[in-house]
Amino acid sequence: MIAGVEVTPLKIVSTPGGDVFHGIKANDDGFCGFGEAYFSTIQPSIIKPWKRHNRMTLNLVVIVGCIRFVVHDDRAGSPTQGLTESYVLGPHTNYCRLTVPPRVWMAFQGLSDTHSILLNVTDIPHDPKEVDRRTLGEIDYPWGIQ
């Protein structure tokens, strides 16, 4: 697994009339401070291209639908430099939190028939100056293969 990336299984607590889905606690592994919590929606088959946060750690939880996250490590000196990995997450099949450390590239794709929704709990508030972007083709990944 790419150095610093973590996949943490999360509990679903069955409750009459509607369940409770754990997200992240202040004393969990992967938590390194609170900056912001926001949602991103993604339409079926759409791919949101590569982004790299230079200071922010992401904690991603998919609460609706199903999303494929692909992470790519091009950090100089990283023990996993050059590695690309993917994780398919959703509330019904693989309810986990994905932690992505700073300076790792990430892109994601909606795999559900309807839209999917992720929660991102970050350690710093949104700052466009700490984000780098690449087009989809700039980092090789076989998106068409499920």
Added chain:
Amino acid sequence: MIAGVEVTPLKIVSTPGGDVFHGIKANDDGFCGFGEAYFSTIQPSIIKPWKRHNRMTLNLVVIVGCIRFVVHDDRAGSPTQGLTESYVLGPHTNYCRLTVPPRVWMAFQGLSDTHSILLNVTDIPHDPKEVDRRTLGEIDYPWGIQ
């Protein structure tokens, strides 16, 4: 409005392939520390009965469906003691964050045809010892009237 309760309109940022829905930032009004982020789902018409957190502040965001929150203040010495108020929130009609301070009662009802989902960002991790409960009938509210 009940003392300490806040309703904060939240931004929805239109983005190709799927929008971004703001939740809560560390420097927002109503934020008083991070303890936990979790989801609750609620089935149509179901009412989750009264709970009072004695230490926890709730920050509630409805990301799927539509939920009615009813809050009741029986705090001795509160300027709004005896008041009951309701708020109907959802991503499409009234995308706001509801802040509920400690010692205020809260119950909620799913108003959507399908299930609804809320995010709660709290200032302390879950602790069953700081929660009091009442049955639905113990605090008067006309739930049948939309």
